[in-house]
Amino acid sequence: MSSAKWRSWRAEINAPKTALSLLLLAGVTALGIHSLYLAAMRIYQVDECMEVYVARMLRGVGDKSAAGHVTLFQILLSFCLRAGATSTDCLCAARLGMVLLFWVNWLLLACATGARLLSLRWWMALAGAATLAPLWDFGFEVRHDNLLLTGVLGMWCLIRFARPGIATSLVLGAATVLLQFIAFKSFAYTLPLSVAAVALPRAGNPLARWKPALAWLTGAAAAFCTMRLSLEACGLWQLYSNSVTFLSSASTHGHHFGAGLALSRLLQQTPLLLALAASGTIALAVGFSRRDRTVLSWQSSLPEFLLFAGTLTILLLNPAPYPYNLLHLAPYAFLFGFKHLSYIVQTRDLPMNLVPILVSVLLFTHLVPFGVATRRHQNFPNTRQELLTSLAEETTDPLKDRVFDATGLVSTRPIVDNRTFLHSLNFNSVFQGPGPQIRDLLALHPPAVIICSYRTDWLVARDRDFILERYVPLADDFWVLGRILSSGGGTVEVVHPGRYRISTLEQSHLAGTHTNRFDSLSDPTPYASPRIRIDGAECGGRTLELTAGQHRLNCAPDCRPALVWVGPKLEQLPRIEQRDRQQLFINWY
Numbered sequence: 001m002s003s004a005k006w007r008s009w010r011a012e013i014n015a016p017k018t019a020l021s022l023l024l025l026a027g028v029t030a031l032g033i034h035s036l037y038l039a040a041m042r043i044y045q046v047d048e049c050m051e052v053y054v055a056r057m058l059r060g061v062g063d064k065s066a067a068g069h070v071t072l073f074q075i076l077l078s079f080c081l082r083a084g085a086t087s088t089d090c091l092c093a094a095r096l097g098m099v100l101l102f103w104v105n106w107l108l109l110a111c112a113t114g115a116r117l118l119s120l121r122w123w124m125a126l127a128g129a130a131t132l133a134p135l136w137d138f139g140f141e142v143r144h145d146n147l148l149l150t151g152v153l154g155m156w157c158l159i160r161f162a163r164p165g166i167a168t169s170l171v172l173g174a175a176t177v178l179l180q181f182i183a184f185k186s187f188a189y190t191l192p193l194s195v196a197a198v199a200l201p202r203a204g205n206p207l208a209r210w211k212p213a214l215a216w217l218t219g220a221a222a223a224f225c226t227m228r229l230s231l232e233a234c235g236l237w238q239l240y241s242n243s244v245t246f247l248s249s250a251s252t253h254g255h256h257f258g259a260g261l262a263l264s265r266l267l268q269q270t271p272l273l274l275a276l277a278a279s280g281t282i283a284l285a286v287g288f289s290r291r292d293r294t295v296l297s298w299q300s301s302l303p304e305f306l307l308f309a310g311t312l313t314i315l316l317l318n319p320a321p322y323p324y325n326l327l328h329l330a331p332y333a334f335l336f337g338f339k340h341l342s343y344i345v346q347t348r349d350l351p352m353n354l355v356p357i358l359v360s361v362l363l364f365t366h367l368v369p370f371g372v373a374t375r376r377h378q379n380f381p382n383t384r385q386e387l388l389t390s391l392a393e394e395t396t397d398p399l400k401d402r403v404f405d406a407t408g409l410v411s412t413r414p415i416v417d418n419r420t421f422l423h424s425l426n427f428n429s430v431f432q433g434p435g436p437q438i439r440d441l442l443a444l445h446p447p448a449v450i451i452c453s454y455r456t457d458w459l460v461a462r463d464r465d466f467i468l469e470r471y472v473p474l475a476d477d478f479w480v481l482g483r484i485l486s487s488g489g490g491t492v493e494v495v496h497p498g499r500y501r502i503s504t505l506e507q508s509h510l511a512g513t514h515t516n517r518f519d520s521l522s523d524p525t526p527y528a529s530p531r532i533r534i535d536g537a538e539c540g541g542r543t544l545e546l547t548a549g550q551h552r553l554n555c556a557p558d559c560r561p562a563l564v565w566v567g568p569k570l571e572q573l574p575r576i577e578q579r580d581r582q583q584l585f586i587n588w589y
Contacts, residue, residue, distance in 0.1 A: 021120050021123045024126070027127060035102060035136070038377050038378070039102075041381050042380060042381065043380040043586060044091055044385055046423070046453075046585050048141050048142040049091070049409045049411070050423070051073070051074060051094070051142045051144070052090050055075075055077040055081055055094070058074055059081050059083055060083065070236055070239040070243055071183065072182045072227070073147050074144075077142070080094055085412075086412060090411050095141075098139075098140045098141060098142055098143075098146060099140045102146070105129075105135070105139065105146065106126060106129045108150065109126075109153060109331055110123075110125040113125040113342070128338060129331070131366065132370075133269035133369065133373035134266070134326035137323070138324040144182050145327045145328070147182055148186050149327055149331065151178070152189050152328070154175065155175050160303065164197075164212070168197075168212075169198065169212040170218060172194055172197055172216055173221075174223035175223075176194050176223075177219075177220045178223050181227050184244060185318075188314045193307075194216060196303075198216055257321075259315050259316050259321040262322065262325055265323055269370070269373045270330060270370075271365045271366075276338075277333045280305060280339070280340030283343075284300075284305055301340050304332070304336035304339045305336050307335065308329075311328050320424065376589070384583070385409065385585075388409075388451055388477065388478050389409055389410055391474075394570060395565065396449055396567055397567070398412055398413060400568075401449070401568075402415060402448065404442065404447040404449070404450045404451075405451035405453070405455075405456075406453070406456050407455055410449075416445045419441060422455045422458055437462070442467070442470075443466070446470070446496040447496075448481055448498065448565055449479070450467060450479040451477060451584070452478070452581040452584070453477065453581050453585045454584075456581070457581070457582070467479065475579060476511065477580075477584050478576070480565040481494075481495070482500065482563050482564040484508075484561075485563070487557055487559065489553040489555045489559075489561055490553060491551070491553075494546045496548065497547050497548045499544070499545055499565070499567060500564060501543045501566045505562045507541065509574065514575050533554045535551055
């Protein structure tokens with residue numbers, strides 16, 4: 001065959017591959033743009049708020065001892081935040097950083113399949129990784145699991161494809177220790193990988209087994225010493241040590257439940273992935289039954305199966321397997337399924353008349369479930385959270401006034417106490433421990449604003465009664481210091497000094513006093529000044545600076561006065577749309 005005919009034949013063969021690669025590139029690019037949109041508008045989860053709050057404390061804003069549980073993830077996250085940014089800006093910046101990590105994990109998953117970079121198989125792997133619905137549920141949330149996934153995938157690529165040697169073992173040892181500083185549970189993923197790399201090296205490794213083991217220990221020791229000295233120099237070692245002690249105790253004494261909640265999502269979101277994983281498992285079982293020795297090699301799909309099976313075992317043994325743990329199970333199931341599918345395609349010539357059937361199967365068992373699962377995120381925006389966060393900042397001073405929201409949503413304001421972060425790990429200690437109770441902490445450092453959600457519904461009856469005595473609702477999910485007095489007035493105690501507006505109940509803008517929807521922070525509606533006196537001075541319809549202590553309000557018998565906190569800037573609280581506090585945070589939707 002002449003060279004011209006050869007080039008023509010090669011062009012005819014490669015043209016469809018090039019077109020398909022470009023199509024996959026366009027699809028992945030569109031998904032990347034869409035992930036940016038979702039990351040900016042999607043509702044924030046309670047875990048994200050706490051991570052950002054701690055990261056902002058570590059940025060040097062406020063007392064670092066208020067940070068609570070500290071990890072390397074939050075230290076790295078703190079570099080994404082500006083000291084003067086608002087709470088919303090901090091959350092957006094953190095989400096942007098996680099989107100970049102989200103894309104990195106796509107690339108690592110594609111590379112972990114072993115496909116040649118930028119080949120058609122690599123583009124197909126990248127498209128498959130970018131359409132894993134569980135990653136879209138949690139992959140760009142501000143969670144340490146995402147960085148842990150990056151580290152484990154990087155370790156897997158080294159073990160699977162890098163040349164065995166001293167340098168590889170050094171990196172694996174260092175990565176194992178560094179990931180332990182990122183997440184307490186990382187040892188469950190990294191130690192088995194390290195043991196496999198050292199004890200079961202790939203073919204062609206000329207080194208004695210004690211040399212990679214020694215190199216691994218050297219890398220681990222160097223990483224630990226570096227982290228130990230760095231945290232000590234930053235004054236964070238004790239906080240990290242306390243975090244490890246707390247998490248190890250909470251993992252055994254905390255709230256326990258089964259993995260059904262997490263696994264049931266896979267049936268709806270990734271049916272094709274489960275089918276491929278099941279098929280691959282059966283194929284390996286058949287190979288074992290036939291005593292096929294190639295099954296036991298690194299070239300088979302057995303390593304990917306063990307990675308997937310080990311992760312599934314970790315999920316089943318986890319005392320609290322929340323759905324975000326699918327961040328690990330789904331990617332490793334993908335690696336196993338893709339390896340098995342690649343083996344089928346390489347060893348069998350598929351007839352062209354099966355292509356329409358295979359494309360239809362791919363469409364309705366993977367792409368359609370992915371589209372349905374991803375589209376639902378648009379129904380859960382973060383507009384209400386950002387509104388309440390901005391309003392909390394408008395009505396509080398960043399140094400003098402505290403906010404209680406049980407989650408750290410308002411990261412620019414000091415919290416009442418570390419123990420007022422309410423989550424499943426401290427549930428028993430806060431509500432069933434010897435004390436102090438939440439009401440005691442609120443009395444010691446009265447917050448000016450309380451943002452309510454399902455987390456504050458965990459409070460016991462006496463805590464809720466305490467809040468009702470001192471706070472008034474602007475909406476079901478937003479409360480401020482104040483009192484609604486009986487007709488004619490009475491005595492009111494101011495527990496936190498600051499600016500309060502004194503008016504009639506009808507003019508207070510509190511919940512139940514209006515029916516219109518107002519979402520802005522300014523309200524130009526004029527009001528006639530009622531005849532209300534405080535401590536003998538005329539004050540109706542005015543904003544006054546009040547000191548802590550008892551104050552007496554007097555007005556006409558047909559007037560019911562209200563004393564409402566307005567903070568350092570506002571003259572009048574805005575009227576905001578009424579919402580159910582249970583909808584402020586929605587987990588596992």
